[in-house]
Amino acid sequence: MKILAVLAIPLLLASCGSSSGVDGDDSLSKHVANNQIGRDADQWIEMFNDAGGWERTGLIFGYVNDNEECQKAIEGLKRVNFAREYRCVPAN
Numbered sequence: 001m002k003i004l005a006v007l008a009i010p011l012l013l014a015s016c017g018s019s020s021g022v023d024g025d026d027s028l029s030k031h032v033a034n035n036q037i038g039r040d041a042d043q044w045i046e047m048f049n050d051a052g053g054w055e056r057t058g059l060i061f062g063y064v065n066d067n068e069e070c071q072k073a074i075e076g077l078k079r080v081n082f083a084r085e086y087r088c089v090p091a092n
Contacts, residue, residue: 032044032091036061036091037061037062038061038063038064040063040065040066041066041067041091041092042059042060042061042066042090042091042092043060043066043069043070043088043091044056044058044059044060044091045057045059045060045070045074045086045087046086046089047077047084047085048084048085054087058073059091060073061091067090070088074086
């Protein structure tokens with residue numbers, strides 16, 4: 001069975017791995033970076049925010065092709081929030 005974990009945590013993780021000032025931000029990023037799940041690189045879903053930066057809003061892991069599943073997740077996000085720009089970024 002495939003595992004999909006989209007952690008809807010806007011504003012919890014700051015863009016490009018910088019600290020957001022939220023407890024757990026750095027430790028979660030470090031944990032994910034050093035603990036790949038499955039054979040393929042896990043993928044962060046990032047959203048371009050109103051402040052002009054990329055913000056981590058989800059994490060895809062456990063698929064044979066995590067990037068492909070990340071792209072599918074973004075397609076779903078765009079259906080309900082078409083004005084936002086999203087991208088997939090390797091997490092580890």
